[in-house]
Amino acid sequence: SYELTQPPSVSVSPGQTARITCSGDALPKKYAYWYQQKSGQAPVLVIYEDSKRPSGIPERFSGSSSGTMATLTISGAQVEDEADYYCYSTDSSGNPQFGGGTKLTVL
Amino acid sequence: EVQLVESGGGLVQPGGSLRLSCAASGFTVSSNYMSWVRQAPGKGLEWVSVIYSGGSTYYADSVKGRFTISRDNSKNTLYLQMNSLRAEDTAVYYCARVIGVPAAREYYFDYWGQGTLVTVSS
Numbered sequence: 001s002y003e004l005t006q007p008p009s010v011s012v013s014p015g016q017t018a019r020i021t022c023s024g025d026a027l028p029k030k031y032a033y034w035y036q037q038k039s040g041q042a043p044v045l046v047i048y049e050d051s052k053r054p055s056g057i058p059e060r061f062s063g064s065s066s067g068t069m070a071t072l073t074i075s076g077a078q079v080e081d082e083a084d085y086y087c088y089s090t091d092s093s094g095n096p097q098f099g100g101g102t103k104l105t106v107l
Numbered sequence: 108e109v110q111l112v113e114s115g116g117g118l119v120q121p122g123g124s125l126r127l128s129c130a131a132s133g134f135t136v137s138s139n140y141m142s143w144v145r146q147a148p149g150k151g152l153e154w155v156s157v158i159y160s161g162g163s164t165y166y167a168d169s170v171k172g173r174f175t176i177s178r179d180n181s182k183n184t185l186y187l188q189m190n191s192l193r194a195e196d197t198a199v200y201y202c203a204r205v206i207g208v209p210a211a212r213e214y215y216f217d218y219w220g221q222g223t224l225v226t227v228s229s
Contacts, residue, residue: 031211033215035152035216042201042219043152043201043219045215045216045217049208086152088152088216089213090212090213090214094212094213096157096214097154098152098154
């Protein structure tokens with residue numbers, strides 16, 4: 001089955017840039033999406049179609065994708081950005097798949 | 108304002124059944140794709156099922172033949188009928204509105220409910 005691979009954890013100090021990667025064989029032909037999930041809350045879409053930001057999402061969140069890797073970048077990470085981040089995409093047949101999630105620590 | 112409110116979760120014995128509901132407001136369920144996504148305790152997100160606006164339905168292999176997604180247009184509500192429940196079905200179940208990306212033959216989830224917990228245990 002198709003897999004999207006993320007690092008289990010990323011840690012940065014406040015104000016630094018956090019980068020979370022997601023690798024998948026179908027990413028050259030499929031978009032990547034990113035969800036933020038704070039403890040005890042529902043996921044929130046922060047990036048769609050590789051690099052677009054939904055209304056209300058701070059500008060410090062950005063996304064990119066090249067080859068088989070997509071990247072979520074948080075420029076000037078803040079304490080309130082501490083959360084689990086999940087990438088999402090589909091395989092070549094359109095079947096949905098989430099990455100395993102990355103725990104971002106900002107301290 | 109788009110809102111999704113799930114209900115119907117609870118404790119059920121292995122082999123039992125449960126029906127989850129997701130009441131939507133701010134948009135029309137029947138005009139959109141809708142999905143269920145679940146999250147086992149301490150684990151990641153897992154897509155469960157989708158219903159297209161035209162009525163076609165699709166399921167993850169892990170629930171195929173046991174779960175049924177449906178909607179009631181008059182109530183603007185999405186459902187998930189879960190039968191033959193197993194311990195591994197224990198999770199928070201989220202309903203989500205789905206946005207299709209036809210050019211890429213894919214879709215994603217833009218709005219999510221707060222989830223309802225299903226616990227399968229004897």
